[in-house]
Amino acid sequence: MNEIxxxxxxxxxxxxxxxxxxxxxxxxxxxxTGVTKCDELLLIRHGNMAAAYSLIGSSLGFSLPLAIxxxxxxxxxxxxxxxxxxxxxxxxxxxxxxxxLKDMDGQIEANNAAYGLLAGGISLVMGIINAACVA
Numbered sequence: 518m519n520e521i522x523x524x525x526x527x528x529x530x531x532x533x534x535x536x537x538x539x540x541x542x543x544x545x546x547x548x549x550t551g552v553t554k555c556d557e558l559l560l561i562r563h564g565n566m567a568a569a570y571s572l573i574g575s576s577l578g579f580s581l582p583l584a585i586x587x588x589x590x591x592x593x594x595x596x597x598x599x600x601x602x603x604x605x606x607x608x609x610x611x612x613x614x615x616x617x618l619k620d621m622d623g624q625i626e627a628n629n630a631a632y633g634l635l636a637g638g639i640s641l642v643m644g645i646i647n648a649a650c651v652a
Contacts, residue, residue: 565626
């Protein structure tokens, strides 16, 4: 019985971090889709797999350091700092990819799955590295 009460006492913290995580993910999603040249959601609605690969890789790349920040930080301020840094890192990764992969946005709009997978994969790798740095 004591174990159940102890777990229930942690529920407010769980819900606080859960809601904060959703809010940060929503903010990231809006920021990322706002800075990219393509309208990823429209492209995905029309069956563009390259846009889907790129967007899901970037989303996972942001979510991993966010999850690590939730599990390893002791204060809300530290969580906010790491979440913001993860957001900046992923958006910088997009701009880096635009420099390295010539016509990345055009290739994704043209549904070149190889470009989408590469962009999404690199975004995921950067998120994994970012998550390790947070831990």
